[in-house]
Amino acid sequence: MDYWHIKNKGLFDSFKLEINKNYPTLVVSIADNLVYIKGTIRIKDDKNIVLDSFQIEIKVPYNFPQEIPEVRETGNKIPLNKDRHLDEQNGIACLCFKDEVFLFWSEKSTITDFMKIFVEPFFLWQIEYEVSGGQNKDKAYAHGQDGALQFYKEILNIDDKKAVYKFVEYLTKKKIKGHWNCYCGSGQKMRDCHFDLMKKYKGQIRTKDAKKTFDSFKQVFNKTK
Numbered sequence: 310m311d312y313w314h315i316k317n318k319g320l321f322d323s324f325k326l327e328i329n330k331n332y333p334t335l336v337v338s339i340a341d342n343l344v345y346i347k348g349t350i351r352i353k354d355d356k357n358i359v360l361d362s363f364q365i366e367i368k369v370p371y372n373f374p375q376e377i378p379e380v381r382e383t384g385n386k387i388p389l390n391k392d393r394h395l396d397e398q399n400g401i402a403c404l405c406f407k408d409e410v411f412l413f414w415s416e417k418s419t420i421t422d423f424m425k426i427f428v429e430p431f432f433l434w435q436i437e438y439e440v441s442g443g444q445n446k447d448k449a450y451a452h453g454q455d456g457a458l459q460f461y462k463e464i465l466n467i468d469d470k471k472a473v474y475k476f477v478e479y480l481t482k483k484k485i486k487g488h489w490n491c492y493c494g495s496g497q498k499m500r501d502c503h504f505d506l507m508k509k510y511k512g513q514i515r516t517k518d519a520k521k522t523f524d525s526f527k528q529v530f531n532k533t534k
């Protein structure tokens with residue numbers, strides 16, 4: 310396998326420097342050819358006051374930055390369940406709905422970007438959850454299928470499930486064609502309707518992620534038909 314930190318030594322060097330500089334309470338290490346970041350993360354508010362800190366373990370995938378790392382909270386401070394967006398079995402934090410990742414992430418993103426975009430907001434949300442007794446629940450998409458639907462309804466600004474299914478189905482295609490009927494159900498060809506929006510998200514949401522989502526939609530759709 311092509312391990313990113315071996316193949317791209319320059320990138321790994323700057324990765325280590327960034328963590329040392331920006332997160333001195335975290336340590337970079339390697340085990341079984343994978344890069345890990347372990348230690349304490351301090352979560353601050355917008356006035357730079359530390360609100361709380363968490364023990365974390367970040368596992369960087371072999372093909373970073375094509376894929377984002379996995380994050381676990383290792384101090385048993387947060388219960389593992391769907392409401393808290395931590396997987397009950399493997400403890401992995403669901404930092405972001407997978408189809409949404411590449412709206413914020415690209416292969417040029419750095420580990421500091423990862424911390425700022427995904428990790429810090431995740432733990433800040435956990436602190437807010439604790440303080441408010443879960444009142445901030447709706448600020449994150451629900452876990453799983455419902456969250457997927459929420460996400461697509463929001464980005465399309467549409468409340469129609471069928472339109473969402475159609476849109477995601479189009480995202481699974483290799484190429485989007487302007488002469489297809491628009492996903493929104495207007496009866497118009499896409500090039501005369503929502504083609505720009507379609508193309509925008511086709512460029513940001515990976516086909517493989519859309520395929521997984523579409524499969525999960527299909528299962529539910531077939532059951533409720």
Ligand SMILES: [Zn+2]
Nearest residue numbers: 394403452453
């Ligand atoms: Zn989740």
Ligand SMILES: [Zn+2]
Nearest residue numbers: 491493502503
């Ligand atoms: Zn349309």
